[in-house]
Amino acid sequence: MYTLFHHPFCPHSRFVRLVLGEYGLDLRLVEERVWERREEFLTLNPAGTTPVLFAEGKFAIPSAAIIAEYVDEVHGAEMDDRRLLPAAMAERIEVRRLTAWFNEKFFEEASSPLVTERIYKRFMAEQDGGGAPAAEVIRAAKTNVRYHLNYIGWLAQRRNYLAGERLTYADLAAAAHLSAIDYLGDVPWVEDEAAKNWYARVKSRPSFRPLLSEWLAGVPASRTYVDLDF
Template identity: 80%
Template sequence: MFTLLHHPFCPHSRFIRLAFGEHGLDLRLVEERVWERREAFLALNPAGTTPVLTTAGFPPIPGAAIIAEYIDEAHGAALSDRRLLPSAMAERIEVRRLMAWFNEKFFEEASGPLVTERIYKRFMSDSNGGGAPAMDVIRAATVNVRYHLAYIGWLARTRNFLAGDRLTYADLVAAAHLSAIDYLGDVPWSEDDAAKAWYARIKSRPSFRPLLGEWLAGVPASRTYVDLDF
């Protein structure tokens, strides 16, 4: 049995949940509020970040990139030509490049600040960094979303999927980060039809249904979040 320590609105955790869904693997979810810095959690991942995967016979597997590599190495071959990390080296490089783009650059500039300011801070104590959202941070992140959306649109116009001809980890990671901030209504879909059409394809997949079914008490989802034909 796989167990994922995660937060429902952690974009990296959402990526791993999508990856498990595409592989058809069962996953037990345990919510972790990383700002509480529980000793038991820090023993699993001293970096204090989600997600962390645990499974019998292996040490804790921390971080979205490492978990994704583990899933591919252990279960990717079973997907055959639907493998989410392709076999060809050039294709693998491009998928990994885009994974890093969204898990690092997009997270730092857009999804991370928006989720922290608009969701996490609601549950943090003052000593943990809670309080009112920093509006200057939100404004800067919202502007950054537009630039990233334009890049996704360019990729979607020049390729069938973001990294090439078929679905890969690149699509799942980009969609995971977008989904977290789409819940908040922070994605200007009207600005790029190609990005919007691509995202509609990805979020229509069965692996996406558990994410779209999650709601945060006191924070209603945006109109576009669950609408597959938005």
């Protein structure tokens, strides 16, 4: 049994939930509002960021990248052809490259500013950075979403999945970030049919169902969020 300290709309937390869901691992969720800087949480992860995975009776594992490596080391070999980090070195490098692209570059340029401005700030005290969303930040992030969506479409036209012929960490990372901002209606799906079709396939997997059940009081989900055939 694992415990995940997360926020429902943290893209990195969503990535880890998808990974554990694909591997069929039991998971207990603990919602963490990182801006509150809880002492108990900072003991688990001094960086004060989600996600943090706690292996019962063992240790706390911070950050999506470290968690993904840990899960592969502990559970990957037993998954055979469903392993999310392939065995071949060249394939592993490509999966890691794209996973980092979405968990770092996409996060910084698009999903983090949109989630922060449109979700987190609603619940943050003014002294913690809460308040009205910054329109200029949202505009810039939406522009960046188009750039990333185009790259996803380019990959999807040339491969069965983003990093190759089968589902990997790269697909789950991209889908996790897109899902958080798709809830807000900030993904222009009409602009790239290949990206949309790829996302529909990933979104239809059983591991995705818990994410699609997440709702935020006062912020209704977009029309496309739960629609598997959008």
